Amino acid sequence: MRVAVVRETREAEARVALVPELVAKLTAVGHTVAVETGAGLGALADDAAYAEAGASVVDDPLADAELVLSVQPLDREAARRLPEHAVTVSFLPTALETDLVRDLRDLGITSLAMELVPRISRAQSMDALSSQSLVAGYRCAVVCAGLLRRFFPLNMTAAGTVPPAEVVVLGAGVAGLQAIATAKRLGAVVKAYDVRAAAAEEIRSMGAQAIELDLPTLEGAGGYAREMGEERARLQRELLAPYVANADGLITTAAVPGRTAPVLVTRAMVEQMRPGSVVVDLAADSGGNVEGVVAGEVVRIGQAQVWGGRNVPAQMPGPASRLYAQNVVNLVALLAPEGELVLDLDDEILAGACVTHAGVIRHEPTRVLLE
Numbered sequence: 001m002r003v004a005v006v007r008e009t010r011e012a013e014a015r016v017a018l019v020p021e022l023v024a025k026l027t028a029v030g031h032t033v034a035v036e037t038g039a040g041l042g043a044l045a046d047d048a049a050y051a052e053a054g055a056s057v058v059d060d061p062l063a064d065a066e067l068v069l070s071v072q073p074l075d076r077e078a079a080r081r082l083p084e085h086a087v088t089v090s091f092l093p094t095a096l097e098t099d100l101v102r103d104l105r106d107l108g109i110t111s112l113a114m115e116l117v118p119r120i121s122r123a124q125s126m127d128a129l130s131s132q133s134l135v136a137g138y139r140c141a142v143v144c145a146g147l148l149r150r151f152f153p154l155n156m157t158a159a160g161t162v163p164p165a166e167v168v169v170l171g172a173g174v175a176g177l178q179a180i181a182t183a184k185r186l187g188a189v190v191k192a193y194d195v196r197a198a199a200a201e202e203i204r205s206m207g208a209q210a211i212e213l214d215l216p217t218l219e220g221a222g223g224y225a226r227e228m229g230e231e232r233a234r235l236q237r238e239l240l241a242p243y244v245a246n247a248d249g250l251i252t253t254a255a256v257p258g259r260t261a262p263v264l265v266t267r268a269m270v271e272q273m274r275p276g277s278v279v280v281d282l283a284a285d286s287g288g289n290v291e292g293v294v295a296g297e298v299v300r301i302g303q304a305q306v307w308g309g310r311n312v313p314a315q316m317p318g319p320a321s322r323l324y325a326q327n328v329v330n331l332v333a334l335l336a337p338e339g340e341l342v343l344d345l346d347d348e349i350l351a352g353a354c355v356t357h358a359g360v361i362r363h364e365p366t367r368v369l370l371e
């Protein structure tokens with residue numbers, strides 16, 4: 001297939017969907033790869049590196065593209081320039097991109113959304129939610145350590161003993177566990193909480209203390225968390241307040257798929273934190289786990305600095321792109337194993353990821369929302 005890699009146009013997006021090291025994975029099976037001029041610059045991959053890897057570097061790769069790879073969805077103008085029957089692979093948050101999804105349907109484009117790849121064992125190598133959460137979780141812990149003007153580790157010196165910092169992590173999915181692991185490696189004492197029962201064991205396996213609250217767990221379908229009722233949320237906040245007050249660093253990563261992030265920490269709870277404490281909210285883009293957080297900014301609440309994550313994986317664009325590109329290349333191997341499109345929509349992975357195909361919205365929740 002003629003594969004196009006576009007330069008990302010959305011604000012604050014520095015990643016690229018294919019890195020030079022992986023171009024050969026596509027050309028080896030017969031694809032040709034056209035990369036838009038400057039597409040990799042944000043991730044420190046220059047045009048020469050793509051050319052050396054066997055791609056062509058062009059100003060408009062969309063004109064004759066059969067398969068378009070990007071991180072963020074194309075903008076509507078770019079989508080309208082796609083040849084009929086083209087296939088797009090990108091993140092595609094359908095509830096936020098309703099006009100684009102309608103355009104893709106009406107244009108007869110086949111669109112695959114990376115966040116809809118089912119989380120089954122066979123699709124693990126295509127799981128871009130996990131790969132990008134890993135980057136985000138690491139980044140959160142490092143940002144927390146950087147903003148905190150004190151040591152993470154215990155230091156025993158001739159001049160006296162410096163106690164370690166205490167870090168509390170709320171939400172222990174992929175990102176939270178990576179934040180725990182990173183904070184532990186830096187030497188902090190880490191405590192963590194998640195509403196899922198299975199999370200306590202995972203938290204302990206990272207060497208952190210699992211915070212146990214006397215509350216029912218909230219395990220939903222597919223191992224994801226369910227939304228909390230208001231009374232449950234209030235009780236959880238009440239029970240977590242002393243842990244938050246005692247933390248030097250608080251990292252929140254809690255999400256409920258497809259919904260606004262739950263507010264786990266109120267402004268009043270942050271106001272109880274000690275001078276100089278730091279709050280890092282990974283969920284700021286989807287409303288925030290911390291009341292008063294602003295995505296992309298550091299705001300002051302009480303005596304704490306509160307950092308609102310904004311497209312956090314893109315803040316480490318090199319490794320995030322490398323991992324995302326590997327996820328995409330693995331999906332392309334399923335989509336076109338020998339260089340030609342074989343769109344087997346009976347395949348659970350492709351069926352799950354497909355948003356639009358042949359003039360129809362195939363992703364049921366999106367169809368219900370839009371039609």
Ligand code: NAD
Pocket residue numbers: 119120121123124127129130133170171172173174175176193194195196199222223224225228253254255256257262264
């Ligand atoms: P996510 O990004 O959707 O959410 C982050 C975490 O926040 C989750 O652990 C969730 O339980 C937690 N959370 C939600 N509401 C909360 C609340 N009110 N208080 C505290 N914590 C709250 O999660 P994720 O990283 O995508 O992982 C979610 C699940 O999916 C986990 O069970 C994980 O093991 C599983 N998973 C499976 C696969 C696979 O099978 N391939 C891959 C990745 C993750």
